[in-house]
Amino acid sequence: MPIRLLPETLVNRIAAGEVVERPAAAVKELVENALDAGARRIDVTLRDGGKALIQVVDDGGGMAAEELSLAVERHATSKLPGDDLLNIHTLGFRGEALPSIGAVSRLTITSRQPGSDSAWALTVEGGAKGRPVPAAHPVGTRIEVRDLFYATPARLKFLKTTRTETDHAVDVVQRLAMAHPDVAFTVADEGRTPLRLPAQTGTLNGEDPLLARLGAIMGREFQENALPIDARREGVRLYGHIGLPTLNKNTAAGQYLFVNGRPVRDKLLLGAVRGAYADFLARDRHPLLALFLDIPCEDVDVNVHPAKTEVRFRDQGLVRGLIVGALKHALAGAGHRASTTVGQAALASFRADGAKPIPQTAFQWQPQPHSGGGGSWPGITRPTAGQVEAARAFQAPMAAWEGPAPATAPAYTHSVLAEAPAYADAAPGPVSPGLAAAVAALAQTGADDVPDFPLGIARAQVHQTYIVSQTRDGMVIVDQHAAHERLVYERIKQSMVAQGVKRQMLLIPEVVELEEAAAARLAERSDELAELGLCLESFGTGAVVVREIPALLGAKADIKALVTDIADELAELGDQHALKERLEEVCSSMACHGSVRAGRVLTVGEMDALLREMEATPHSGQCNHGRPTYVELKLADIERLFGRR
Ligand SMILES: Nc1ncnc2c1ncn2[C@@H]1O[C@H](COP(=O)(O)OP(=O)(O)OP(=O)(O)O)[C@@H](O)[C@H]1O
Numbered sequence: 107m108p109i110r111l112l113p114e115t116l117v118n119r120i121a122a123g124e125v126v127e128r129p130a131a132a133v134k135e136l137v138e139n140a141l142d143a144g145a146r147r148i149d150v151t152l153r154d155g156g157k158a159l160i161q162v163v164d165d166g167g168g169m170a171a172e173e174l175s176l177a178v179e180r181h182a183t184s185k186l187p188g189d190d191l192l193n194i195h196t197l198g199f200r201g202e203a204l205p206s207i208g209a210v211s212r213l214t215i216t217s218r219q220p221g222s223d224s225a226w227a228l229t230v231e232g233g234a235k236g237r238p239v240p241a242a243h244p245v246g247t248r249i250e251v252r253d254l255f256y257a258t259p260a261r262l263k264f265l266k267t268t269r270t271e272t273d274h275a276v277d278v279v280q281r282l283a284m285a286h287p288d289v290a291f292t293v294a295d296e297g298r299t300p301l302r303l304p305a306q307t308g309t310l311n312g313e314d315p316l317l318a319r320l321g322a323i324m325g326r327e328f329q330e331n332a333l334p335i336d337a338r339r340e341g342v343r344l345y346g347h348i349g350l351p352t353l354n355k356n357t358a359a360g361q362y363l364f365v366n367g368r369p370v371r372d373k374l375l376l377g378a379v380r381g382a383y384a385d386f387l388a389r390d391r392h393p394l395l396a397l398f399l400d401i402p403c404e405d406v407d408v409n410v411h412p413a414k415t416e417v418r419f420r421d422q423g424l425v426r427g428l429i430v431g432a433l434k435h436a437l438a439g440a441g442h443r444a445s446t447t448v449g450q451a452a453l454a455s456f457r458a459d460g461a462k463p464i465p466q467t468a469f470q471w472q473p474q475p476h477s478g479g480g481g482s483w484p485g486i487t488r489p490t491a492g493q494v495e496a497a498r499a500f501q502a503p504m505a506a507w508e509g510p511a512p513a514t515a516p517a518y519t520h521s522v523l524a525e526a527p528a529y530a531d532a533a534p535g536p537v538s539p540g541l542a543a544a545v546a547a548l549a550q551t552g553a554d555d556v557p558d559f560p561l562g563i564a565r566a567q568v569h570q571t572y573i574v575s576q577t578r579d580g581m582v583i584v585d586q587h588a589a590h591e592r593l594v595y596e597r598i599k600q601s602m603v604a605q606g607v608k609r610q611m612l613l614i615p616e617v618v619e620l621e622e623a624a625a626a627r628l629a630e631r632s633d634e635l636a637e638l639g640l641c642l643e644s645f646g647t648g649a650v651v652v653r654e655i656p657a658l659l660g661a662k663a664d665i666k667a668l669v670t671d672i673a674d675e676l677a678e679l680g681d682q683h684a685l686k687e688r689l690e691e692v693c694s695s696m697a698c699h700g701s702v703r704a705g706r707v708l709t710v711g712e713m714d715a716l717l718r719e720m721e722a723t724p725h726s727g728q729c730n731h732g733r734p735t736y737v738e739l740k741l742a743d744i745e746r747l748f749g750r751r
């Protein structure tokens with residue numbers, strides 16, 4: 107067959123195959139157009155999940171009659187100032203969406219500009235364009251897409267049930283709505299209104315409009331258990347809200363990421379989020395969050411995906427570093443705070459009838475302004491000298507209680523721990539005088555005279571596993587193993603920072619063969635890797651020789667796999683995380699072995715010391731796997747439980 111140019115309608119249908127994959131994709135394009143036109147209110151109506159009708163009405167700037175004809179032409183756009191693909195401030199820029207939709211449906215556009223005395227309408231049917239005719243419509247634009255894919259029956263066959271298509275459309279609008287809290291949105295589908303979002307202006311009781319919008323979409327639980335993020339680095343800004351680790355899911359579906367207001371599903375961003383939470387969540391659990399990255403247009407390429415859901419960054423290391431740094435900082439600042447849903451779930455399971463849900467507000471966490479990382483709780487009574495002493499005494503023998511380190515963790519005794527007296531294999535000594543004094547002091551504390559500690563004063567240990575403590579206005583139940591594991595983990599990490607990572611010389615240096623560029627990249631970063639305990643140098647072309655490894659990793663470490671992972675990360679991100687993450691993993695399993703077991707009897711002094719240390723330790727609200735370390739029940743809620751209120 108000879109080569110020929112394809113007819114325009116066919117070209118548009120081919121483009122539609124990429125751009126308009128399903129009704130939700132058309133909804134996305136139309137709502138994006140409305141946002142680009144400056145709309146304050148956008149109403150979407152669907153029939154049969156968008157298969158029979160998609161209608162999008164906006165109150166934006168509209169189009170003049172002659173613009174209507176152009177808008178449905180291929181490659182016609184009002185959005186590319188200076189023809190510069192690196193200077194894109196709008197959601198659209200290709201001039202492709204309307205002609206593509208028009209090629210596979212019956213499309214009618216009705217639009218009116220402010221100051222114009224009439225609206226104009228134009229119809230495109232299966233690619234055949236009509237003429238603009240006068241019509242009646244207020245300022246703004248109404249786009250109707252009927253019988254989507256009637257012109258391409260093959261595509262029609264792939265569509266799912268009405269319900270599924272509607273859900274996809276709602277999801278698309280929700281994502282765009284998160285980035286535009288000040289715009290009102292509705293989605294209606296034959297009598298139902300699955301989405302109704304009023305504009306959030308933020309003037310009412312000083313509420314954060316973004317958080318209010320996120321709450322309306324992601325749920326109240328998220329709103330009440332989210333930490334604000336706002337960080338900048340080299341002209342890039344990251345803001346939004348992230349959920350506490352104890353509020354987690356088994357998929358990443360609750361993670362919403364945006365780049366310059368554009369919803370994206372980006373591997374780099376998701377990876378950075380995983381890295382930031384790695385310390386707090388098991389690998390198969392995922393946090394909830396909505397993060398917005400504002401980055402100068404010239405530093406990001408948005409033209410890499412037909413539906414524009416992927417982007418490419420010029421400096422991936424900068425973006426990853428900003429996300430990991432900002433999230434870790436916020437999580438550290440959250441101190442021992444665990445999600446309020448934990449207490450709520452506990453109370454709900456106490457209720458015999460399980461009927462009425464307990465009002466959520468009753469469990470709202472009272473924000474305690476305290477410095478990031480530290481555990482300073484302004485306005486509370488300072489611990490007595492006895493309590494401080496008890497806390498110290500508590501720290502010393504704890505690891506030793508478990509006896510020598512298990513044989514399966516040889517690194518434990520040869521590592522940084524051997525240097526830290528707190529982890530020496532000393533026999534558990536007699537109770538220190540300070541501890542005894544603390545116990546005596548606590549025994550005298552009357553029930554009405556509870557010092558104001560956030561985690562309260564220990565009252566009992568039950569089932570040799572849980573500490574029950576009394577706070578000023580409620581009670582706390584602590585899982586002693588989970589809590590202590592977290593404390594030991596934080597201590598090991600601190601001592602790693604303070605003393606550096608201990609290295610262990612390999613008896614026989616290991617040669618790892620790699621691609622030439624990868625080997626060179628590793629050699630270039632050898633100083634930085636040495637700081638983390640990995641000593642390597644280049645070994646001819648295309649290989650490195652490893653002489654020392656972090657002692658923490660133990661003798662059986664798979665050096666080749668580690669080095670290859672690091673090389674991959676250096677190539678992909680310009681930065682490596684594999685080594686650090688692996689060290690943290692080892693710390694975490696050491697902490698598990700080194701911490702007080704469930705089933706151990708604790709004295710009151712030891713319990714109180716544990717509580718005080720939790721208050722002073724960042725991240726102590728959850729164990730290394732994202733499970734809570736304690737549950738707090740407010741007296742008011744307990745009273746309600748028994749019908750006293
Ligand atoms: N709701 C609307 N209100 C005002 N103008 C609109 C609206 N929808 C489309 N337009 C105009 O029609 C033009 C073409 O829209 P179309 O969606 O096809 O392309 P685009 O938005 O420029 O780029 P992309 O293909 O990337 O979406 C837009 O550039 C805009 O000027």
Ligand SMILES: [Mg+2]
Binds near residue numbers: 138139197198203204
């Ligand atoms: Mg568009």
